[in-house]
Amino acid sequence: MNIKNTFFLLIILLFSKASVSQIAGNWTLVGPDLFPINNSGQINGIGRVCQIKFHPSDPQTMYAASASGGLWITTDNAQTWQVMGTDFIPHTACASVCIDYTNDSIIYLGTGDPNYYGNGIGIWKTTDRGATWNIANTGYGFRLAVEILMSPFNHDELVVATSTGILKTYNGGQTWTVKLPTGDFRDMKFKAAANTSTIFAVTSSQLWRSDDMGETWNQVTNGVVIPGGGSGQGFRLAVSAADSNIVYLGMIKDNGTILKSVDGGTTFTTVYHNIAQSLTGYDANGSGQGNYNFSICSDPTDANIVYVIAHVVWKSVDGGVTWTQLTVWYSNLHTDMHDIEVNPYNPSQLFNANDGGVWLSIDGGDTWVPKSDGLGATEIYHAGASPIKKDMISIGTQDNGELYFSNTSWKTNRGGDWGSKASFDYNNNSMVYYHETGNRRNVTGASETPIGFPFVSSNTTVLDFPPSQPLKAFAQLQNVYRTDNLTNFIPTWTQISSFNQQAKAMCSHPANANLLYVITNVAQLWRSSDATNQFNMPTFVSFPIPSSGTVAGIAPIMNNQNVVYISSGSKVYRSDDKGATWTNVTYNLPVINIIRIIHDIHSTDESLYVGTAKGVYYKNDTMTSWLNYSNGLPTIADITDFMIYNDGTAASVLRVSYYGRGVWETPLNLSPVAVSEFSPSTDNFSIYPNPVKDNLEISFTAGNKSRDFLLEIKNLLGQVVYSENMTSISGNFSENIDVSNLTKGMYIILLSGDNQTSGKKILIY
Numbered sequence: 001m002n003i004k005n006t007f008f009l010l011i012i013l014l015f016s017k018a019s020v021s022q023i024a025g026n027w028t029l030v031g032p033d034l035f036p037i038n039n040s041g042q043i044n045g046i047g048r049v050c051q052i053k054f055h056p057s058d059p060q061t062m063y064a065a066s067a068s069g070g071l072w073i074t075t076d077n078a079q080t081w082q083v084m085g086t087d088f089i090p091h092t093a094c095a096s097v098c099i100d101y102t103n104d105s106i107i108y109l110g111t112g113d114p115n116y117y118g119n120g121i122g123i124w125k126t127t128d129r130g131a132t133w134n135i136a137n138t139g140y141g142f143r144l145a146v147e148i149l150m151s152p153f154n155h156d157e158l159v160v161a162t163s164t165g166i167l168k169t170y171n172g173g174q175t176w177t178v179k180l181p182t183g184d185f186r187d188m189k190f191k192a193a194a195n196t197s198t199i200f201a202v203t204s205s206q207l208w209r210s211d212d213m214g215e216t217w218n219q220v221t222n223g224v225v226i227p228g229g230g231s232g233q234g235f236r237l238a239v240s241a242a243d244s245n246i247v248y249l250g251m252i253k254d255n256g257t258i259l260k261s262v263d264g265g266t267t268f269t270t271v272y273h274n275i276a277q278s279l280t281g282y283d284a285n286g287s288g289q290g291n292y293n294f295s296i297c298s299d300p301t302d303a304n305i306v307y308v309i310a311h312v313v314w315k316s317v318d319g320g321v322t323w324t325q326l327t328v329w330y331s332n333l334h335t336d337m338h339d340i341e342v343n344p345y346n347p348s349q350l351f352n353a354n355d356g357g358v359w360l361s362i363d364g365g366d367t368w369v370p371k372s373d374g375l376g377a378t379e380i381y382h383a384g385a386s387p388i389k390k391d392m393i394s395i396g397t398q399d400n401g402e403l404y405f406s407n408t409s410w411k412t413n414r415g416g417d418w419g420s421k422a423s424f425d426y427n428n429n430s431m432v433y434y435h436e437t438g439n440r441r442n443v444t445g446a447s448e449t450p451i452g453f454p455f456v457s458s459n460t461t462v463l464d465f466p467p468s469q470p471l472k473a474f475a476q477l478q479n480v481y482r483t484d485n486l487t488n489f490i491p492t493w494t495q496i497s498s499f500n501q502q503a504k505a506m507c508s509h510p511a512n513a514n515l516l517y518v519i520t521n522v523a524q525l526w527r528s529s530d531a532t533n534q535f536n537m538p539t540f541v542s543f544p545i546p547s548s549g550t551v552a553g554i555a556p557i558m559n560n561q562n563v564v565y566i567s568s569g570s571k572v573y574r575s576d577d578k579g580a581t582w583t584n585v586t587y588n589l590p591v592i593n594i595i596r597i598i599h600d601i602h603s604t605d606e607s608l609y610v611g612t613a614k615g616v617y618y619k620n621d622t623m624t625s626w627l628n629y630s631n632g633l634p635t636i637a638d639i640t641d642f643m644i645y646n647d648g649t650a651a652s653v654l655r656v657s658y659y660g661r662g663v664w665e666t667p668l669n670l671s672p673v674a675v676s677e678f679s680p681s682t683d684n685f686s687i688y689p690n691p692v693k694d695n696l697e698i699s700f701t702a703g704n705k706s707r708d709f710l711l712e713i714k715n716l717l718g719q720v721v722y723s724e725n726m727t728s729i730s731g732n733f734s735e736n737i738d739v740s741n742l743t744k745g746m747y748i749i750l751l752s753g754d755n756q757t758s759g760k761k762i763l764i765y
Contacts (some may be wrong), residue, residue, distance in 0.1 A: 010317070025616065031410050042414070043332075047066055048066060048355045049357055050095050056100075063084075068659055068660025085126065094110070095637075117163065120141075120142065136169075136173030157213060160176070165437075166185065194696075196244075198211050199214055205230075223270075225268075226253055227253055248296055258272035293337050294308075297342060304366075378403075378661075380658060380663070384643065385655055430442050457477070459476050462475070479495055482496050510556065510599075523543045523546055525541045526538035528577060553566065553610075555608060562576050566597070572594070597609070609629065617630075622761075642657050692762060715747055
């Protein structure tokens, strides 16, 4: 490494340490982590898995590459799964995995999305079993890594089939060399022979072969016939250890066509082509989804047993000539299947990776059970949470329907893709409102009923439920409407605006439903001071920037009705005159669109949180910068929604949903006592130095009397990290405290006695 690169790396490391030392929050996974309880008629799931790999020597250990949630491992034969340290790599999809057969602490992770065929950011490598990951893609580029194979002769030699050709490394991923410059590769496999150097790789329409561990490649054309010509629409490969001369080539063309070689992949014969029976559709007569879901495998103990999957499982016991359908797409095994593998250590076990997770059959594919507990990789489009019941959350997911969290468990109440935004009111803790459809229902599974909007609803519909008047609600598409009978079977709505502008955000004051703000798509802020009066229309106030951005948010302050914050794009502004004038308080926030801005209505210091796709940030009215409140949050996936449950107690939490890592939560930045720096008139409480690194000097004077008091240091979550009972002599006290063992960040120092408490903030660096 040259001097310039070394210096650059040191700067990054120093900056990383500085950033980490200022991160607050205590985020933990809410789930789904255990496989959801199915309350719907359609088979359910937990998250999309692209590939399964078995450990090179341990029959109990397997790996699963989830599309959006990273790499997972099981050490108990898929009874439970744990994430392999990939939460904190940059946002990326995951496609493939390769485990070093000489040392299972060395793992390669290929990025990109093989189902949607989206490019990745290269190859990640760990040498400590996932504790840390480093990019290993010099010369690789931004290719999708469909498959990674390791040479049986040299563990530093690996071959990768990508969305643009085939590459090879000779030094464990430090550098990569292009060996085949073109080709949209879909699959790659070794010939099923011990210590072989022969590799087969397929694109949508071509079969390639290398006999020298990926050094050179030749296209195989003898017998590789696409019915009707053109594209094969996606090829896949299957080999069997029972007979290394047999190679199967499956293609999507004509609802599934199967070719077979009996001479080690030199020549092929079409053994199945029947346009009247679909191997790739929802049933024998249906159509499928093309390359999104398709795979083929052969039994390692009997090369004549072959499985094909797409929406359902098909099985052949005569070498691919005839096929039997084993599953129904909506009932006994999750559809949209991506990988099928026979366990090489236990051939009675057949594993299936699909949009619902990992599933197992022990009877040759006839019956299936989910094996996805712990695999918290749910891809959430949108989420909503009840403001009056902590354990009530609704999420809409990729191909796993709508799930809801209640009484400590996750349950499914519908199947398929569900992408509607969701909101809850202040009347019924399980009543969910679907923005996209304009319907609502009890989230536990009741029938939907219309909300009664006087417009065609969509996901751009904005809803506001005033906590001070639960029977009222505001809805906005092109104008604002109000209902005064929200709990009616079908509420009635009254139009209270006429500006004909699409809303980006709408919010009423938490204590005064009359005070309503609306931000529109033409960079205007409208305010009504009497929103519950149908004759009082909102009026244009102002807007601090020329664009309302892609997203916007509004947060009126509870204890001061003159103060309101707004977010627009990546900016935050504060007004102390109800929006007439503004101050930019964006400060150090990253240039990332803010999903939502939330005010802690029980705080007395204007406590605010902003949620972005990459993290959460906090500030109050004493701070001139934002605190990164993302400690513990994954970075591998993007946040999709930002929510709060806030009853003013320590039970209050912030929540985020991820497209790929489920729902997470953290306690609010709460302190059980006020943190304003007050002192009784006869007392003098001082701390030095501030900020402090090692030793903190605390001085206290209380007139001429001695007193007993409690000294506490609390973090911003209100947790006591240091506590000591002390006594001042003749009213004077001074002591040094070693704080070097405390985590760097902001703390509150409290002195309590005589029914009085003094508090000061301290920064430990």
